[in-house]
Amino acid sequence: MMRTRPLKVALLGCGVVGSEVARIMTTHAADLAARIGAPVELAGVAVRRPGKVRAGIAPELVTTDATALVKRGDIDVVVEVIGGVEPARTLITTAFEHGASVVSANKALLAEDGAALHAVAERHGQDLYYEAAVAGAIPLVRPLRESLAGDKVNRVLGIVNGTTNFILDKMDTSGAGYSEALDEATALGYAEADPTADVEGFDAAAKAAILAGIAFHTRVRLDDVYREGMTEVTSADFASAKRMGCTIKLLAICERAADGGSVTARVHPAMIPLSHPLASVRGAYNAVFVEAEAAGQLMFYGPGAGGSPTASAVLGDLVAVCRNRVEGSTGPGESAYTQLPVSPMGDVVTRYHISLDVADKPGVLAQVATVFAEHGVSIDTVRQQSRQDGGGEASLVVVTHRAPDAALSGTVEALRKLDTVRGVASIMRVEGE
Ligand SMILES: NC(=O)c1ccc[n+]([C@@H]2O[C@H](COP(=O)([O-])OP(=O)(O)OC[C@H]3O[C@@H](n4cnc5c(N)ncnc54)[C@H](O)[C@@H]3O)[C@@H](O)[C@H]2O)c1
Numbered sequence: 001m002m003r004t005r006p007l008k009v010a011l012l013g014c015g016v017v018g019s020e021v022a023r024i025m026t027t028h029a030a031d032l033a034a035r036i037g038a039p040v041e042l043a044g045v046a047v048r049r050p051g052k053v054r055a056g057i058a059p060e061l062v063t064t065d066a067t068a069l070v071k072r073g074d075i076d077v078v079v080e081v082i083g084g085v086e087p088a089r090t091l092i093t094t095a096f097e098h099g100a101s102v103v104s105a106n107k108a109l110l111a112e113d114g115a116a117l118h119a120v121a122e123r124h125g126q127d128l129y130y131e132a133a134v135a136g137a138i139p140l141v142r143p144l145r146e147s148l149a150g151d152k153v154n155r156v157l158g159i160v161n162g163t164t165n166f167i168l169d170k171m172d173t174s175g176a177g178y179s180e181a182l183d184e185a186t187a188l189g190y191a192e193a194d195p196t197a198d199v200e201g202f203d204a205a206a207k208a209a210i211l212a213g214i215a216f217h218t219r220v221r222l223d224d225v226y227r228e229g230m231t232e233v234t235s236a237d238f239a240s241a242k243r244m245g246c247t248i249k250l251l252a253i254c255e256r257a258a259d260g261g262s263v264t265a266r267v268h269p270a271m272i273p274l275s276h277p278l279a280s281v282r283g284a285y286n287a288v289f290v291e292a293e294a295a296g297q298l299m300f301y302g303p304g305a306g307g308s309p310t311a312s313a314v315l316g317d318l319v320a321v322c323r324n325r326v327e328g329s330t331g332p333g334e335s336a337y338t339q340l341p342v343s344p345m346g347d348v349v350t351r352y353h354i355s356l357d358v359a360d361k362p363g364v365l366a367q368v369a370t371v372f373a374e375h376g377v378s379i380d381t382v383r384q385q386s387r388q389d390g391g392g393e394a395s396l397v398v399v400t401h402r403a404p405d406a407a408l409s410g411t412v413e414a415l416r417k418l419d420t421v422r423g424v425a426s427i428m429r430v431e432g433e
Pocket residue numbers: 012013014015016017018046047048049064066080081082083084087105106107108132133136189190191192193304305306307310
């Protein structure tokens with residue numbers, strides 16, 4: 001039976017995502033009410049620029065005082081889509097203290113302070129849902145928190161940032177420049193307010209922290225995630241990748257150690273074979289593989305950024321939280337009972353693709369091979385090509401077998417010191433084989 005008192009929703013932020021949340025709440029009001037068992041009403045919208053005309057939002061709902069809105073006491077659910085750590089953290093905490101549940105899309109905040117926010121939510125008997133924070137529209141947080149709660153997840157690997165995938169895809173397929181592709185991603189509403197978060201890998205690292213925490217039932221913070229962005233990926237790297245039958249993607253990889261005693265989480269560009277499903281993830285799409293003991297390998301794929309796709313995930317959470325409210329219950333809280341340590345990047349076992357400019361003379365190959373051997377790194381393939389410019393240099397491309405990342409980076413440092421190595425043209429990890 002339909003409850004007549006409407007559930008009241010406060011929307012914090014009315015930008016790319018917030019405006020779409022408001023639009024869908026209005027246009028789908030009847031369906032949402034039927035699914036929840038109670039009408040849902042937009043009771044207030046906190047913005048920074050009150051003078052701006054916002055289609056479909058009654059001007060009397062708009063306020064610049066987000067704090068007063070979350071303190072009102074009659075609000076059932078606060079939807080936080082302003083982004084950033086503060087004032088979002090204080091507003092969410094205040095919402096819990098004043099009897100509201102929260103739906104957020106804010107990965108930066110959840111990766112920094114998710115544990116504390118979950119604790120406040122639990123203390124006040126409220127829900128904290130954040131499907132939109134990871135991989136946009138793709139259902140991933142809920143499947144990990146709920147559908148896979150009975151399995152043991154060992155690995156989560158994928159593309160979790162739409163902006164950088166859009167840029168890398170453009171660089172690879174159309175030869176577009178980095179800045180031009182970034183401007184386009186920003187105009188399409190994919191990039192963060194400060195796109196440094198995207199291109200330097202902070203956004204993907206925040207998502208990796210959230211995913212690792214949920215997947216392995218432990219606490220992983222942003223600082224625990226090894227991070228390299230994609231700003232140094234060049235067209236020469238793409239040319240090298242092409243010669244190997246690969247492309248380059250910014251990957252987030254979270255793994256449980258083989259002995260189960262620790263976990264790792266990392267974000268960095270990597271070469272992947274063109275035959276791997278991640279190689280065909282185009283534009284702002286995301287794709288994530290989850291490997292679980294009983295389920296085997298699962299792939300989640302879909303739009304990872306943009307106002308409307310992200311609003312879909314926010315609305316899904318809103319319906320879930322409202323249903324809980326109608327039933328007088330709450331959903332699952334944080335499940336970080338294992339407290340596994342996060343190992344450093346040096347312990348992660350990876351493969352490197354290394355492209356060197358070397359002197360084209362006898363003994364150089366042997367000298368380079370010796371450095372690999374001294375660091376305990378086994379070589380998979382070597383390709384040498386003399387340069388035609390008469391400068392007495394050759395290009396040497398080495399692909400290694402798997403080895404601890406510390407041994408691989410130590411090898412590169414030692415190679416740089418050889419007189420016969422004139423330069424390191426490209427170093428890239430190789431994944432997906
Ligand atoms: N855009 C996407 O594709 C996407 C996808 C997933 C998650 N997210 C997340 O959703 C959140 C919002 O992203 P967005 O793309 O809509 O950003 P946006 O910059 O378009 O919108 C944020 C809005 O919040 C407003 N705002 C900032 N501080 C405020 C305050 N104190 N009070 C009231 N309003 C305030 C800003 O004026 C802006 O209009 C971020 O956490 C982001 O990481 C975005």
